[in-house]
Amino acid sequence: MTRESTPDEAVLNAARAAATLSEALNLEVRLEPYAHLRWSGPDPQVPVLRLDDFSGIPFLVDITGVEEYQHRARLRANPEDLYAAVTPATFGYEPYCQRNLQLAPVELLEVSPVDNQLALARACSEGEARDRVLRHVAASGSLTIDPFMGIEEVWELADSLSHESKVPVSVMAPPPPVTRIANDKQLFSQLVESVLGPDWLVETLDARSPDALARELLTLAERHLQVGLKRLRCASAMGNKVFTSAEIRGLPLEALEAEVRQFLDRTEWQGDEDVQVVAWEQVEHSPSTQLWIPPLKRGEPRLDGVFEQLLAGEHKVFVGSRPSTLPRAVNNAAAEGSIAVALALQALGYVGRCSFDFVLVGDPESDFQLHFTECNGRWGGTSIPMTLMDRLMAGKPRPPYRAQDFIHSELVGAEFSDLVAQVGDEAFDVRTGTGRFIFYNTGPLREHGKLDVIAMGETQSQAEAALEEDLPKLLGLV
DSSP, X not given: OOOOOOHHHHHHHHHHHHHHXXXXXXXXXXXGGGGGGBOOOSSOXXXXXXXXXXXXXXXXXXXXXGGGGGGGGGGGOOTTOEEEESSOOOTTHHHHHHHTSOOOOOEEEEOOOSXXXXXXXXXXXXXXXXXHHHHHHHHHSOEEEEESSOOHXXXXXXXXXXXXXXXXXXXXXXXXXXXXXXXXXXXHHHHHHHHHXXXXXXOEEEESSHHHHXXXXXXXXXXXXXXXXXXXXXXXXXXXXXXXXXXXXTSOHHHHHHHHHHHXXXXXXXXXXXXXXXXXXXXSOOEEEEEEEOOTTXXXXXXXXXEEEEEETTTTEEEEEEEOOSOHHHHHHHHHHHHHHHHHHHHHTXXXXXXXXXXXXXXXXXXXXXXXXXXXXXXXXXXXXXHHHHHHHXXXXXXXXXXXXXXXXXXXXXXXXXXXXXXGGGBOBTTTTBOSEEEEOOTTHHHHSEEEEEEEOSSHXXXXXXXXXXXXXXXXXX
């Protein structure tokens, strides 16, 4: 790993890297239209509209029941807040939140879709939903929008509400040009290399045509056992395709081009952006760091934890997370690299929730190297349960836990209240501190047999066993 830098060196290095990228992208000019809406901290102006609009991420419509994920915003809402969704809350879930989790009641802004079910900000811009938000704004004299991701539509909503209400409205997220830098794998890689150097990245080539991509795949196949294609802004491995080097070296170039074209067609590539060709590391561990980045001059980025991602299947699709059980040296290196890059993002104008994903190459106990694979410039599947745990623990250390999707065909048609009753005293109760299981993201349960679960234990192995063995038994699934 690289030599540790002093805090002053890290800040100066981050500022230089940010200035270089900012100049190349003409960022100062592009940020000006958002200046009057930018959240300046330290605390949000109330009320806060919690708004999980996923429409800026390609292909999320392919995730079962994804429109129900909008209700995850309820978990970070406070009593004066409201949160928006295009579907009603799961029957019985709000009483569960108030009874078991001791979360105060909050107002659900149920809206009608105007385009597709994920375009939540646009839905909040029209009709009764807009009127209800404006009534809140008028009563309080201010509004903060806390979005899943700082996409253009969120900022347009904020601008429209501010213009009509004549009161301050701010967005607790990076402006769209900075959101793009964080979530675009190519731009983010440029920033990482500028801050930390090329050793923190997997070998990567970029191209923009099927024939060039095929040739670059063959180039990397000479040096690596596996190679892959990556779309720049997809999430949860849905924009990836992996090849073994042996298989593609044996293909005629025309056949490999056909494979590339099939991938580009599947991912609806329009020819207007590069595609990454990467060395696909064969690894056992994929750490993730979770950060909160305050506005510049409001403090340095805060590391909230190092986690291990739980990845499933050949394409390593994210299904959950747990606090890192990796050696201290690995966690420290991930933390150091993350803070260095987060400082650069902050200098560019990034604010809010952010996470970095890595692959761990080599021996975790001795000679290892961490490679950044992407930035998630948004709330996500690790930060949401982590933040909920911090809220429920009320200042106490987080216990060992595992958070992930829980899916079973026999749960299709199940009612959430019946499921909680079946779990009984094993459902966590904040008042007593008893129980091991916390439930959220319950919307897909009845139709798809799917919800999210946090399982806790006195040790990490107990938390793992709770989710893998004990919960299925409690629900009569084994």
